[in-house]
Amino acid sequence: MVVTVAATGPGTDAEPVSSTFFASRYVRDPLPRYRMPDRSIPREAAFQIINDELMLDGNPRLNLASFVTTWMEPECDKLIMGSINKNYVDMDEYPVTTELQNRCVNMIAHLFNAPIKEDETAVGVGTVGSSEAIMLAGLAFKRKWQNRRKEQGKSYDKPNIVTGANVQVCWEKFARYFEVELKEVKLSEGYYVMDPVKAVEMVDENTICVAAILGSTLTGEFEDVKLLNDLLTKKNKETGLDVPIHVDAASGGFIAPFLYPELEWDFRLPLVKSINVSGHKYGLVYAGVGWVIWRSKEDLPEELIFHINYLGTDQPTFTLNFSKGSSQIIAQYYQLIRLGFEGYKNIMQNCKANAAVLREGVAATGRFDILSKETGVPLVAFSLKDSNHFSVFDISENLRRFGWIVPAYTMPADAEHVAVLRVVIREDFSRSLSERLVNDIQKILRELDARATHAVRVSSATAAQSDDGVVAKKSVLEIEREVAARWRNAVNKKTGPC
Structure with missing residues (x-):
């Protein structure tokens, strides 16, 4: 202690x-x-x-806020520990690790239907999560746009990216760090992804790309990349623009090919020039690995690739991080060959089934609106139908008493008034855990209902004692909060702080 x-x-x-x-x-x-x-x-x-x-x-296995993998097989754990002292970037010293990374890039590129000829290899790189992958893809789009503008004799100092307000914060970081305007399509109640029609309307001559999300972190929903491709193709033809698409498939890239193989979102669409995916999410690897794949060599400007030789041989590199461990790359290769297409499909189907169990259990309480879609990332996002007496934040706080970490958050502009709870279903989240979580949510609802009822009684008694029958000093909500605070203090004295 x-x-x-x-x-x-x-x-x-x-x-x-x-x-x-x-x-x-x-x-x-x-x-x-x-x-x-x-x-x-x-x-x-x-x-x-x-x-x-x-x-x-907190217990990572009960952290339902995170999309990141929290369990791998013992054999893979051994491979990780055996390679934890290897610096991946030293390709001359660790040629096998470099080869394994190249195999992963090609496997993922084929999974995303990249147009690779038989005598060619895919264009891509392993990264430290999707954040670095997005930075690299964004830089490639910016440089290609700048080069094209220079050739046309036009200004190239005001680049922008069009995306939805539901994007992950790493897109905002890219825009701020690399001086690119982020033009966001605002959300609306009941529609929590980017509207392709509005997105294309915002495209102009300074747009370096439109970024679509395959698996929104808010609700898990896939954006309609096919419609975006069709609308943008039409606008490009009418205006003479050449605006491409990047797909942020951080969460959905290892889901859609296995659960929704007919869904067109990847390199089957001509305007999709690059895709990022998180190996440490549904790629089933511990935190620290992402991937970015380009359609062709022409989509990655050569001037962004550095060549170094002081580690013993000529090494082309296009990363923001120079030194990084080899463990996660080796772990990704393990998962790809260990599970194969069949294994990944079975796991994703099981995650989807467990999400359905949780969705049905939450809906059966009659207290929540389910905001997530059945097609998308296996998660359940839900909001309270009646939040007059307590909020989703109260539920989230109380779930920690049982060990659960369930995030509560408000939607981005223009749907900030909608507050949500979200449970991410990963491989290690079983059906029994889904049922247990529903039981604990029901317990908390009963407790919060009892507290709210007690607060109303206190309020009524106070009103009866007042001269005019009106509570003059404290509202019902204020009294409820005081009762809640006293209740939390009592719990903490018995069990310790959550």
Whole structure:
């Protein structure tokens, strides 16, 4: 057990320090929290101190906020640990790891129906998640647009990207870091993805690409990339523009090919020039790996590729991160050959089935509107039908008492008034866990209902005691909040803070 105490005494500024009971057989002096200790400590003590603090973290398997993989087979864990000391970028020293990355790129490109000739290899690269992949794809679009504008003798200082307001924050980061205007199609109640019609209307001569989302983080819904391609093709033809499409398939790229093979969203559509996907989401690898694939070599400007030789051989590289581990790339290759198309399909079908169980259970309470679609990422997003007495944030907070981490959030503009709970169904989230979660939600609803009823009674009693029969000082909502606060304090005294 780690206990934080304040250092006191002459010459101190009450600097926070950490002390541990278990490690006291090795260490008697408290350790500073924000600077290195002056002396070394035994490895057993360092392990115990850190391990004890980590016990206070949430359980990753019950973190239903995250799309990121939290379980892999033991054999893959061994491969990861066996390669954890390899720096992937040193391709001359680790040629097999480089070959495995190239195999992954080609497998994923074929999965996305890239037009690859028999004597060619796919164009793509492994990245540190989809965030880096999006940065690289965005930079390629920006450079191609700039080159084209220069050839035409036109200005090239005001590039923009058109996308929906439901995009992940990494798109906003790209726009800010690389000075690209982000033109967002606003959402509306009941429609929480980008409207292709409105998106194409916003396209102009400065648009470097339109970004579509295959699996919105808000509701899991797939955007209509086929309609976007058709509308944009028509506009390009009418205006003489040449605006392409990027598909952010971070969540849906390893789902659609297995569950919805007839859905046209990938390189089957002519305007789709690049696609990113997160290997650490439904690619079934631990956090830290993403992929970006280009339709052809022409879609990745050569001037963005760097050639280095100080590690022993000529190495072309196009990444934002130079040093990175090899483990996740090896883990991705393991999953691709271990599971194959059949294995991925079985897992995605099972996730979809478990999502249906949860969706039915939540709907059966009669208290929620289901906002997520059955076609899309296997998740369940739902909002309260009546939020007068408590909110989805109250439900989210109380679920932590049972170990569940379920996010509550408001929708982006112009649907900020809609507040949502979202449960992501991953491979390790079983049907029994779905049923258990529904039971815990029902318990919380009963408790919150009881608190709200008690608050109304208190309010009525206060009103009866007033001269004019009106509560003058406190509203019902204020009283409810006070009752809720007292109730939380009582729970924390019994069980400790969540």
